[in-house]
Amino acid sequence: MTEGSSQPSATSDSPLDELKQGIRNIPDFPKPGIQFKDITPLLADGRLFRMALEQMIGSHQPDDIDLVVGIDARGFIFGAAAAAMLNAGFVPIRKQGKLPFETIEQSYDLEYGSNTIAMHRDAVLPGQRVLLLDDLLATGGTAAAALELLQQLQAQVVEAVFLVELEFLSGRKLLGDVPVRSIIAY
Numbered sequence: 001m002t003e004g005s006s007q008p009s010a011t012s013d014s015p016l017d018e019l020k021q022g023i024r025n026i027p028d029f030p031k032p033g034i035q036f037k038d039i040t041p042l043l044a045d046g047r048l049f050r051m052a053l054e055q056m057i058g059s060h061q062p063d064d065i066d067l068v069v070g071i072d073a074r075g076f077i078f079g080a081a082a083a084a085m086l087n088a089g090f091v092p093i094r095k096q097g098k099l100p101f102e103t104i105e106q107s108y109d110l111e112y113g114s115n116t117i118a119m120h121r122d123a124v125l126p127g128q129r130v131l132l133l134d135d136l137l138a139t140g141g142t143a144a145a146a147l148e149l150l151q152q153l154q155a156q157v158v159e160a161v162f163l164v165e166l167e168f169l170s171g172r173k174l175l176g177d178v179p180v181r182s183i184i185a186y
């Protein structure tokens, strides 16, 4: 090994800048007026995907958390990978009608209409330490409904973590006392 032989890194950007570069904005998807944050470029880059997971896991250590709960559908991608890294189990919260066993369900309002999410009623035991993960916090309706389900099962929600937060929508106000953390804010 020769001292001073290391190459300058390809980029001097901070990790957060690098992660941001893996998220592309798609105007007017899926409908006019929505700025859709497309995370597929980040997922397709192994280094960025791992960086995103490490940031989302934060200071949690393996075996600190019993279960990572991920929200349909992009929450599954981060949730399942984070669960494996934390030596924790993974629980999906799905759209209504997808889970095969007995479910508990929670509806919430969307801009137009409403949506219902569901979880298996035996998915979490009272007092289990849960980390709730999703790709993005917008109005907070989805995450608030997920927290309702977890509360019904008497989970101990340690933290709710999002890769992206649309701060101007103030979604975290709907999440009550649960500690909320996001990695990238717009």
Ligand code: AMP
Pocket (backbone or CB within 6 Å): 034, 035, 036, 037, 038, 071, 072, 073, 074, 134, 135, 136, 137, 138, 139, 140, 141, 142, 143, 171
């Ligand atoms: P909300 O219930 O408004 O907080 O919306 C959060 C859910 O909708 C998350 O599961 C996101 O994946 C998705 N979502 C909402 N807004 C966007 C957006 N602008 N770009 C990408 N995904 C979004």
